[in-house]
Amino acid sequence: MADPTRPPKNFHHTVPDGDERERLVCRDCGFIAYENPRIIAGAVVEHDGKILLCKRAIYPQKGKWTIPAGFLEMGEGPDEGAVREAYEEATAHIEIRDLLAIYSVRHISQVHMMYRATLNAPDFAPGFESLEVGLFAWEDIPWDDLAFPSVHWVLAHYREAMGKSGFAPFTNPV
Amino acid sequence: MADPTRPPKNFHHTVPDGDERERLVCRDCGFIAYENPRIIAGAVVEHDGKILLCKRAIYPQKGKWTIPAGFLEMGEGPDEGAVREAYEEATAHIEIRDLLAIYSVRHISQVHMMYRATLNAPDFAPGFESLEVGLFAWEDIPWDDLAFPSVHWVLAHYREAMGKSGFAPFTNPV
Ligand SMILES: [Zn+2]
Ligand SMILES: [Zn+2]
Incomplete structure (x- = not known):
């Protein structure tokens, strides 16, 4: 099993439509794993x-x-x-x-x-x-x-x- | 594209090993999408x-x-x-x-x-x-x-x- 605290490899950092910041986004389905303090x-x-x-x-x-x-x-x-x-x-x-x-x-x-x-x-x-x-x-x-x-x-x-x-x-x- | 604010369908709520609380876990790779206030x-x-x-x-x-x-x-x-x-x-x-x-x-x-x-x-x-x-x-x-x-x-x-x-x-x- 991959390190469960690291995002799966299909996640990447990119700026979603309508946003201004890089987010952690799934390449497959578009799920945004928002990271907040x-x-x-x-x-x-x-x-x-x-x-x-x-x-x-x-x-x-x-x-x-x-x-x-x-x-x-x-x-x-x-x-x-x-x-x-x-x-x-x-x-x-x-x-x-x-x-x-x-x-x-x-x-x-x-x-x-x-x-x-x-x-x-x-x-x-x-x-x-x-x-x-x-x-x-x-x-x-x-x-x-x-x-x-x-x-x-x-x-x-x-x-x-x-x-x-x-x-x-x-x-x-x- | 799925609703990007909802987790992909392969995520489910379960208690990971060594934890005491339900977390949002990917069934495929074990990635834990921690949710915090x-x-x-x-x-x-x-x-x-x-x-x-x-x-x-x-x-x-x-x-x-x-x-x-x-x-x-x-x-x-x-x-x-x-x-x-x-x-x-x-x-x-x-x-x-x-x-x-x-x-x-x-x-x-x-x-x-x-x-x-x-x-x-x-x-x-x-x-x-x-x-x-x-x-x-x-x-x-x-x-x-x-x-x-x-x-x-x-x-x-x-x-x-x-x-x-x-x-x-x-x-x-x-
Ligand atoms: Zn996905
Ligand atoms: Zn996964």
Whole structure:
């Protein structure tokens, strides 16, 4: 079987009639597989002043640490996606507080919507996408082993937002 | 040619190996056409206390009024999408002020990211998706002919946010 994440070979990039952009179009039947930016929903989850991090069991960045986050699914709001991801990756039941940051990661067409959340009880365990899950005090965060730039950004913004509420969400650092 | 927006008949909904959800999969080659929520980027555009509205030239809701808004394209940030849409639909060069609201429209898997923006000069004209474009004082807004519930929501939130800045974006009305 072909790589299921790559389009079949009869798809090609072309500008359909009445459109202005290249789309992924089937040469056989004209089906247009529209590609749109995808939303990553995630949360900085706090318990007793510590932050929940997951060690990734999957590529990319296997073995590196991240906050719970992943692709938003059909029919979900971004806050609901963040709740589901925390459960899938860390078996953690979280409560969303507010929207912390929105990042545009243009070169991979992603929009990251990052929330602040709390973990009411320290109950968690690795989900199937995580090798390890833990609560980290700020000074114990594995800064050199974070999976993505956006994990650095969101932790810095989390720190900056401490004690604040009702603020405009942070955006990409300049 | 088949309807290009509908998947070819050899696609069907099934749960791929290692997944937990139904996806749109090609029976021939296994290609998975992932479906994810899409982002609508738009703006409430103000000039001299009036608001820019476009009368839709396309379905759905042809002939009804909306703020400039549309699907975010690959490689764009949501604010950039809002700027592009204002140009496409109203030939208007707008300047983004801040993020006004984020709405989850779950039954059609859309996340609407709505900004506040200003139009520096009253230069605008219908783009190819608009029949008419105009600046409306609050009391002249065609309330009974707005295209979508989210247009009502965003105008109400715009009104509520007047004179404020640095606030958390509004969300779906309850
Ligand atoms: Zn085809
Ligand atoms: Zn196929």
